[in-house]
Amino acid sequence: MTVTDLSTQDRYPTRVGTDPALIERADPTVWPGVDSGPATSEELEAHDAKGFHIVEGLLSPSEIRTYRRELRRLTQDPRVRSDERTVIEKTSDEVRSIFEVHKISGLIADLVKDPRVVDRARQILGSDVYVHQSRINYMPGFRGGGFYWHSDFETWHAEDGMPAMRAVSLSIALTDNFPFNGGLMLMPGAHRTFVSCVGETPGEHYRSSLKEQKVGVPGEDDITRLAHQHGIEQFTGPAGSALWFDCNSMHGSGNNITPFPRSNIFIVFNSVRNGLASPYAAGAPRPEFIASRDITAVAR
Secondary structure (H helix, E strand, O other): OOHHHHHHOOOOOOOOOOOOEEEEOOOOOOOOOOOOOOOOHHHHHHHHHHOEEEEOOOOOHHHHHHHHHHHHHHHHOHHHHHOOOEEEOOOOOOEEEEEOHHHOOHHHHHHHHOHHHHHHHHHHHOOOEEEEEEEEEEEOOOOEOOEEEEEHHHHHHHHHOOOOOOEEEEEEEOOOEOOOOOOOEEOOOHHHEEEEOOOOOOOOOHHHHOOOOOOOOOOHHHHHHHHHHHOOEEOOEOOOOEEEEEOOOEEEEOOEOOOOOEEEEEEEEEEOOOOOOOOOOOOOOOOOOOOOOOOOOOOO
C-alpha cells in the first residue's frame, strides 16, 4: 500500500461518534528498512513489546550542563517568552513549553542531527526521518502542571492528519527524574490498542489543549481497562537519560508539588513516508510550529 493510499484511508477513526472504542493497531512498532544504528536488538525488541525503551547516559555531564544553560537562556529571553511558540502554565506565570525549539536554538538543532539521536530514530521507523515536532518542557518545583493520560497519535491523527503510527518521540531528561516529581508514566504494551475518543474538535483547539487537554483524551473506563491489562511503569533516572516511546503509547504525568524541577528536551521524529494529510477530525490543521508539514529528512 502506498503512502497516498494510507493518507486517504482512516484506519483509526476518532472524535466521530458518541461512544469510545478500542481499535487494534494495524501498524508495526519497529519498522523494517534500516538494519544498522546505535540501538541493540534487545532494545528494539523491548521497544516493540512495550512501546518504549530507555537509554541511560545519552548525554554526558558536560552536555547536561550546556543544555541546562540553554534552557535558562531561552526562558529568560523576552523575545522567546513573547513568541507564540511559548506556552505559559495555566495557573502560574511559569513557562510550560517552547515549541519548534530546534529552529530557535542552534544547540538543539545540532542535537537533532546527532547520530546517537537521528540514527536510532531511523532504526525504529525503518526510513529517513524528519522532525514532526520539537519542544522543551519545563515542570518547575511546586507549580509544575502534569499531563493527563493520552496517546499523542490520537491528536496527531485527528488534528494534524498523520496517517500511520510511524512516529517516535524522544524525551531527554535534563534534571533527575524521581518517582515523586511528576515523572512520565506509561502503560507497557498499550501502544497496540488505539483508543478512539469522543467529542468534536473545537476551532483552534491547540490554544487551550497545550495547557490542558480535554478533547482527545480517553475516558476513565478505558484508562482503567488498559491499566489493569498492562500495568503502569514510570520513567525515572538521572539527568542525561533518554526515553524513546511510540506515538501511540498511553502515557501521562502528575503535577509536581515537590521542590525538585523536572525539565526535558522533547523531539518527535516522523517517517518521511508518513507525511501529514488533511486532519481526520478537525476543521483545519494546527500551526506549522506544532506539526511540521516539511518532510525534508534530517541530515545525517
